[in-house]
Amino acid sequence: MVKRTRFDDADCPVARSVDAIGDWWSLLIVRDAFDGSRRFNEFQRSLGVAKNILAARLRDLVANEILETTPISEGSPYQEYTLTEKGRALFPVIVALRQWGEAFSFADSEPHSELLDRRDGQPLAPLEVHAHDGRLLTSDDVAVAKLS
Numbered sequence: 001m002v003k004r005t006r007f008d009d010a011d012c013p014v015a016r017s018v019d020a021i022g023d024w025w026s027l028l029i030v031r032d033a034f035d036g037s038r039r040f041n042e043f044q045r046s047l048g049v050a051k052n053i054l055a056a057r058l059r060d061l062v063a064n065e066i067l068e069t070t071p072i073s074e075g076s077p078y079q080e081y082t083l084t085e086k087g088r089a090l091f092p093v094i095v096a097l098r099q100w101g102e103a104f105s106f107a108d109s110e111p112h113s114e115l116l117d118r119r120d121g122q123p124l125a126p127l128e129v130h131a132h133d134g135r136l137l138t139s140d141d142v143a144v145a146k147l148s
Contacts, residue, residue, distance in 0.1 A: 011146070020064045021090075025049055025057045030087060031094050033067065038080035066090070096127050 010016055021027055025047070029037075032046050044054055058081060061067040066087040069079040083090075098115060106112050115124050129137045 020066065022057060022060050022064075025053060026061055026066075027094070027097070029054075029057055029061060030066065030083070030090055033081065033083050033087065034091065034094060038082060039072070039078075040081075043081075061087075092127060095124065099124075099126055 006019060010019070021030070028047055029043055032043055037043050037046060040054065040058070043049075043058070044051060047054065049057075058067065062069055062081070064086075065084050067081045068084050069081055072078045072080050095115065102112060102114065116122060117124060129142075131137050131141070135141075
């Protein structure tokens with residue numbers, strides 16, 4: 001098996017984030033956790049991933065403090081997985097990936113799921129990046145500053 005490259009010492013926040021999240025299975029697990037999945041069998045049924053891969057990804061997400069485990073009931077050997085504060089902070093990332101996929105991964109007539117505001121049932125507005133003064137920013141408006 002090929003050993004995965006680690007980025008936990010990289011000076012790039014994107015590289016460290018990718019290192020913490022892991023891979024596509026991990027992002028899909030986080031997505032399912034936002035959608036209400038809590039138990040191993042719920043994740044397995046939704047994703048169709050092999051049990052050993054799912055177990056490894058869940059273990060890594062717990063180790064990276066993105067998910068935490070709690071007993072299903074007192075005295076039960078079974079546990080459920082819930083998002084931590086660090087995991088819940090991935091919500092804008094999941095929304096951004098979802099909105100990008102809606103815009104670029106489906107034909108116009110192809111059905112897909114969408115996120116709706118629970119209060120009014122309306123689709124979410126597109127995510128935007130704003131400057132400290134409220135201006136809308138694009139990639140042309142930002143620069144990376146290396147800190148020493």
